[in-house]
Amino acid sequence: MILTKKILIICLLSLISWPPSYGQGDFNLPGKDNDKIKFQLINNLIIIPIELNGVELSFILDTGVSKPILFNITNTDSLQIKNVETIYLRGLGEEGKPIEALKSKKNFTKIGNAINVNQDIYVIFDNSINFTNRLGVNVHGIIGYDLFKNFIVEVNYTSKYIKLNKPEKYVYKTCKKCEVFDLSLFNNKPYIETEVKVDSDLIPVKLLIDTGSSDAIWLFEDVSLGLQPFNDMYFNDYIGKGLSGNVYGKRSRIKMFKMKSFELEDVNVAFPDSSSIGNARKIKNRNGSVSGEILKRFNLIVDYGNSKITLKKNRNFKTPFYYNRSGIVLEQTGSRVVKEKEDRGHLGYGNAKDETKIELSTYYKYSLKPAYSIVALRKGSPAEKVGLQIGDELLSINGKKTHELKLQRIMEYFKNDIGKLIRLRIERDGEVMLFEFRLEDVFKEKELP
Missing domain, CATH: 2.40.70.10 (Acid Proteases)
Known part of the structure; x- marks a missing residue:
């Protein structure tokens, strides 16, 4: 991998149009008029499968970006990128500083049956730029204009698919x-x-x-x-x-x-x-x-x-708008070892009549499960007022073990009706603690001095 010293400032919010000389390729659908691709809808975000240089990844379909960005390459050691140069990207955020990235040219990209043999990709190595922890599923990047420019795209939020159509x-x-x-x-x-x-x-x-x-x-x-x-x-x-x-x-x-x-x-x-x-x-x-x-x-x-x-x-049209009434922001912060009970049956023999019977034996197994921790607390929120802290790891919510739940499902508890009781079992510095609070009207929360 050879890096050139060319520096290019790119603002993701006002990215200038690239002239034809950059050689950016197009997506094509060989031998087909359209193609349907299923997606995951996680926290209102569309996550689609993408193959990049032979490696299967997941990207957010984002109309708000002009160029594809790859930011989570932790488990993609086999991914090869070439023809790179150092650039700087700038986007939303209070710090406002550009971050270093690589621009890689001539990549092979496949989305469903749509292929692009000359795809530019912008690679970010900053570990803090990662949606995986907040969504609870692996997300490796974002893509927008490069897909929409070549097709008429149908987005079906209810059936969770996009359909790429040749214009x-x-x-x-x-x-x-x-x-x-x-x-x-x-x-x-x-x-x-x-x-x-x-x-x-x-x-x-x-x-x-x-x-x-x-x-x-x-x-x-x-x-x-x-x-x-x-x-x-x-x-x-x-x-x-x-x-x-x-x-x-x-x-x-x-x-x-x-x-x-x-x-x-x-x-x-x-x-x-x-x-x-x-x-x-x-x-x-x-x-x-x-x-x-x-x-x-x-x-x-x-x-x-x-x-x-x-x-x-669609059928979501009349769904009410809810806020997180707890004040808790969770992330999947890795894995924890969980001891799980497992009953196994086997044949046995009873009394003198040698009657056959089924006997149950209890075993325990240890496995790795998702760990969810508090990464932010809203000031004056119910969760903060009862003493919950950033870094607390959730073990259960209202009697449900959190390692058996998806992150999105846990967050739904916090968007429940005003007055709903929330019971949390958490671990802090090796100590298990219990907390409970009731969800409050977010507009009546008073900021603490």
Whole structure:
């Protein structure tokens, strides 16, 4: 592997379009008009299987990125990359500093039956840039524009598949319940014009369509437009992680989010701190993002070639919007050895009549199971007030052993109704401890001095 000394500054939020001389390849579907690929939907994020240079990986399908990024290569020793040069990437985050990466050219990429024999990949070696711990499943990277530019992409959130269609072969069906929106592509990212109602009036907004964020809506605070939390109904929180660090801000609600005839009420919204989104605010007329918690309520037809997107509401449309009412942020922080009971049956013989009977013997086995730990606590939250601490490892929740649960399932407990009792069994410095608290209205939490 030979590294050149060329330095290139890339801003993921305003990535300049590459000229043809860079030789970036296209995806093709040899001998097929379309292809369907199943995905996992984890915390509102679409995770698709990708083969990169013969190695099977998982990537987030992210309309908010212009170039594919590989960031988790811990268990991919067989992955070979070549034709590399050192670059620097900058994205969201309070630190705002660029991070070092490698740009690798001429990679073979396969998604379903779609192949690209000349794929650029940006490789990050910073271990802190990793979605795996937060999602509880292996995620190795993110991909967006490079896939959407070559196909008309159907995204079916209910059946959990994407369908790649050759544009020249695709025929739109008549759909009376659909709404079609114009897309504007800027720096290879899609924007849509919608409306929000914070107080009493509908406010036109231009939002990035961001399938790589699990939130509902991000709005950039602008007092002149009325884009700010209504009546100070908000709480301060961690709202995400970017390439340049953590993103914090205010979480609130808006009265309505309107997309032509589609209207959603009491919608969660985040107002990120301006220090974390400096580059994003430089994009003219952008007011924020619409993301997974909204998008999953529709099935989509994304057509970059014709600059349009078609939405049809699905069975998720009326799902209420919930916040994490516990204040706990969990991550999968490795594995723990678990002792499990196992009953085994075998044939035995009874009394003088030599009656055959089945006898049960108890055995124990030891196995590695996921370990989940608290990595952040919201100030003034129910969990913090009862004494839970960052670093506490969860052993059980409401009587359920956490090593038997997926991370997403555990987090669902924290989005339950106000007043719901939560009982946690945790381990701290080798000591097992019990805690309990009731979920509270997040907008009534009082910050501690």
